[in-house]
Amino acid sequence: MKEPVHDRQLAFAPQAALNRRMPLIPRESVAGVALAAVIAIMTVLACLTAGGALLLAQASQGWRSDVLREVTIQVKPGAGDDVESLVAKAVLVAAQTRGVKHVRVYSAAESAKLLQPWLGDGLELSLLPIPRILVVDMDGAAEEDLAGLRAALARSTPQATLSDRRIWAARIGTMANAVVVFAMATFALMIVAMAIAIGFATRGAVAANREIIEVLHFVGASDRFIAREFETHFRNIGFRGALIGGLSAMAFFISAATLARWLTDSAGGAQIAALFGAFALGPTGYAALIVIGAVVTVLTGLVSRVIVFRHLRGLQ
Amino acid sequence: MGPEVVRDLNFSIAPQSFQFVTGPSGAGKTTLLKLMLLSLRPTRGTIHIFGHNAAALSKQQVTALRRRIGVVFQDFRLLDHLTTYENVALPLRAMGRAESDYRAEVVELLRWVGLGDRINASPVVLSGGEKQRAAIARALIVRPELLLADEPTGNVDPGLARRLLRLFIELHRLGTAVVIATHDLPLMDQFSFARRLVVGNGKVVMFDGVST
Numbered sequence: 001m002k003e004p005v006h007d008r009q010l011a012f013a014p015q016a017a018l019n020r021r022m023p024l025i026p027r028e029s030v031a032g033v034a035l036a037a038v039i040a041i042m043t044v045l046a047c048l049t050a051g052g053a054l055l056l057a058q059a060s061q062g063w064r065s066d067v068l069r070e071v072t073i074q075v076k077p078g079a080g081d082d083v084e085s086l087v088a089k090a091v092l093v094a095a096q097t098r099g100v101k102h103v104r105v106y107s108a109a110e111s112a113k114l115l116q117p118w119l120g121d122g123l124e125l126s127l128l129p130i131p132r133i134l135v136v137d138m139d140g141a142a143e144e145d146l147a148g149l150r151a152a153l154a155r156s157t158p159q160a161t162l163s164d165r166r167i168w169a170a171r172i173g174t175m176a177n178a179v180v181v182f183a184m185a186t187f188a189l190m191i192v193a194m195a196i197a198i199g200f201a202t203r204g205a206v207a208a209n210r211e212i213i214e215v216l217h218f219v220g221a222s223d224r225f226i227a228r229e230f231e232t233h234f235r236n237i238g239f240r241g242a243l244i245g246g247l248s249a250m251a252f253f254i255s256a257a258t259l260a261r262w263l264t265d266s267a268g269g270a271q272i273a274a275l276f277g278a279f280a281l282g283p284t285g286y287a288a289l290i291v292i293g294a295v296v297t298v299l300t301g302l303v304s305r306v307i308v309f310r311h312l313r314g315l316q
Numbered sequence: 317m318g319p320e321v322v323r324d325l326n327f328s329i330a331p332q333s334f335q336f337v338t339g340p341s342g343a344g345k346t347t348l349l350k351l352m353l354l355s356l357r358p359t360r361g362t363i364h365i366f367g368h369n370a371a372a373l374s375k376q377q378v379t380a381l382r383r384r385i386g387v388v389f390q391d392f393r394l395l396d397h398l399t400t401y402e403n404v405a406l407p408l409r410a411m412g413r414a415e416s417d418y419r420a421e422v423v424e425l426l427r428w429v430g431l432g433d434r435i436n437a438s439p440v441v442l443s444g445g446e447k448q449r450a451a452i453a454r455a456l457i458v459r460p461e462l463l464l465a466d467e468p469t470g471n472v473d474p475g476l477a478r479r480l481l482r483l484f485i486e487l488h489r490l491g492t493a494v495v496i497a498t499h500d501l502p503l504m505d506q507f508s509f510a511r512r513l514v515v516g517n518g519k520v521v522m523f524d525g526v527s528t
Contacts, residue, residue, distance in 0.1 A: 022397060022398050024406075027397075211393070218353065218389075219387075219454065220380075220411060221410035223379075
């Protein structure tokens with residue numbers, strides 16, 4: 001091919017600004033936008049589920065470590081008993097028990113604060129038979145003697161009862177674990193649902209771009225090349241969806257943490273804090289959301305690649 | 317399975333040969349080209365292509381053989397979302413070659429077929445003749461050993477048709493076997509050296525041209 005055959009006026013070529021690397025699968029389509037929206041929504045839900053499970057796992061860990069560190073003693077004064085004297089005796093007995101690190105007595109004001117959500121402000125404790133609470137911090141390192149403490153209290157201060165919250169903590173822990181497992185199962189189902197949605201969208205795209213696939217085959221493109229083009233196309237859609245979904249989920253958790261901080265002093269806020277901690281995912285949690293986004297992006301590309309490959313293999 | 321379009325064919329395309337496939341509309345010219353392109357499989361009989369039995373080829377082998385074949389479709393089959401340049405470069409891109417490696421080659425070929433100023437144009441805005449030339453350029457860019465062209469001059473004026481034909485002859489001189497399906501008898505008469513395969517009633521009759 002040495003000599004140009006004609007068209008002298010076309011003997012120059014605008015070599016500058018060659019538009020030469022368009023994707024072979026058309027980038028914009030209604031189906032593509034819809035799929036990006038579906039992926040974004042599924043990513044938000046997956047991130048919320050995973051983030052919620054993480055928060056619950058962290059909170060559950062917090063509850064359990066708190067509970068393992070503490071036991072409480074309730075002093076229920078009878079008629080005519082001097083409550084302060086009973087409390088002092090119980091403190092003495094507790095402090096002498098092996099494994100006890102520190103004993104703290106809830107003041108009347110603290111007790112009132114504990115009861116405030118149920119009984120309201122302006123509480124006059126002296127008018128009510130309210131037990132006094134002693135919080136006993138255990139020394140995790142030493143061997144504990146809770147049976148000895150219970151027996152000593154029964155001897156010296158029968159009005160005092162030891163409340164070991166470990167059984168309750170074990171139940172709460174089991175429940176929290178169950179919720180985390182349930183959340184992870186929901187997360188897995190969402191990923192499966194997303195993969196199915198991607199599969200349908202890929203099949204639709206293959207059908208819509210049948211002519212492009214034919215032309216590519218005729219010009220000598222291998223199945224691998226065509227599948228890679230579809231993978232790139234869908235990975236880009238997946239990335240867009242995952243980015244929108246992931247950022248939305250992050251925005252939710254940041255807003256929730258900020259709101260939880262604002263509400264810390266309210267009764268409701270205290271309960272939320274008790275359940276979910278500070279509602280803060282922390283760096284690990286946010287890293288997990290980024291990983292979810294990356295997994296969604298890669299998954300979108302891979303699922304479409306596998307489906308296109310299978311479709312092409314079936315073609316004669 | 318539909319009716320037999322062509323049957324009892326027995327012919328070969330020699331390397332570096334030039335032939336027209338002709339016959340009335342619907343006679344089976346396009347079917348014959350599709351069989352040669354391995355786009356259709358014969359219900360009976362065998363096709364040997366580049367020394368391989370087509371029936372025994374794996375998909376990878378079909379892909380490898382198609383890279384030795386250039387094809388110009390009757391309806392051009394240009395991809396509308398790509399530019400003329402990208403359409404012509406498509407076979408090279410499909411072969412995995414780097415864009416920087418083939419850029420000059422593609423631009424040169426586009427100039428050669430008279431589309432130097434339409435490099436960035438979408439096929440949507442090209443005229444029929446320009447689309448035809450872009451489709452031909454796409455077939456030629458891999459310097460194929462076999463060129464199959466289905467009515468390559470069907471959408472252009474007689475002058476441009478002759479120029480395009482000269483382009484095929486040039487390719488033939490460079491060593492490519494050329495098969496052109498057309499029912500343009502006056503055009504074929506201008507290239508009397510070419511062999512003619514006349515398709516009619518499902519059969520092929522060969523008329524050898526005068527050797528070049």
